[in-house]
Amino acid sequence: MKIQFYTHRPDPLHYGVRLMDKALSRPDVRLWLYAGPGRATDLAGRLNKIAPERVWPLLRAADWVLMPPDEAQAVLPRSRILLLDALPDASLPPWPPAPRNPADAPLLPVWLNLGWDETRPAAVQALLSTCAARGVQRLLEVVGDAPAALAAARQRWREYREAGHEIEHLVKDSA
Numbered sequence: 171m172k173i174q175f176y177t178h179r180p181d182p183l184h185y186g187v188r189l190m191d192k193a194l195s196r197p198d199v200r201l202w203l204y205a206g207p208g209r210a211t212d213l214a215g216r217l218n219k220i221a222p223e224r225v226w227p228l229l230r231a232a233d234w235v236l237m238p239p240d241e242a243q244a245v246l247p248r249s250r251i252l253l254l255d256a257l258p259d260a261s262l263p264p265w266p267p268a269p270r271n272p273a274d275a276p277l278l279p280v281w282l283n284l285g286w287d288e289t290r291p292a293a294v295q296a297l298l299s300t301c302a303a304r305g306v307q308r309l310l311e312v313v314g315d316a317p318a319a320l321a322a323a324r325q326r327w328r329e330y331r332e333a334g335h336e337i338e339h340l341v342k343d344s345a
Contacts, residue, residue, distance in 0.1 A: 174309070175339050177342070179342060182319075183216055183217075202252050227250040229245060234252075252265050291329055298329075
């Protein structure tokens with residue numbers, strides 16, 4: 171899995187929207203969007219304020235798990251962003267779904283962390299295990315310019331590197 175850090179972003183969410191636009195310009199990309207525990211509702215609201223002209227193909231994982239199976243199956247193919255309140259566990263069905271036509275190219279899962287301030291090694295390892303189990307090929311970390319956010323990102327960087335992942339650092343004004 172390739173990991174990219176975008177650091178020193180004055181507003182990580184605004185920059186994250188830019189990355190989302192870029193990623194979703196590819197029809198095969200499905201985006202896991204995570205901002206940390208309990209922040210999904212706030213994040214969805216802020217997305218709509220930042221880009222009100224956009225219709226985000228968004229599905230909240232907390233809502234999906236509660237849907238009747240037939241409704242969930244109808245919603246899944248249209249949903250290109252899965253918004254997470256927490257790291258997924260076994261109760262979350264496989265996402266993105268497999269292509270309906272076996273001749274179609276497989277979907278490309280990308281994980282985007284916006285404002286995740288976790289530093290505990292066990293939590294970082296849980297994220298890496300989740301990404302591996304779900305077939306995530308790229309992990310994007312958008313980090314603000316606050317000292318605490320940068321310190322947490324440095325700790326996660328060390329954890330990722332120790333786990334043997336390729337890491338790329340993109341400083342402000344590079345994309």
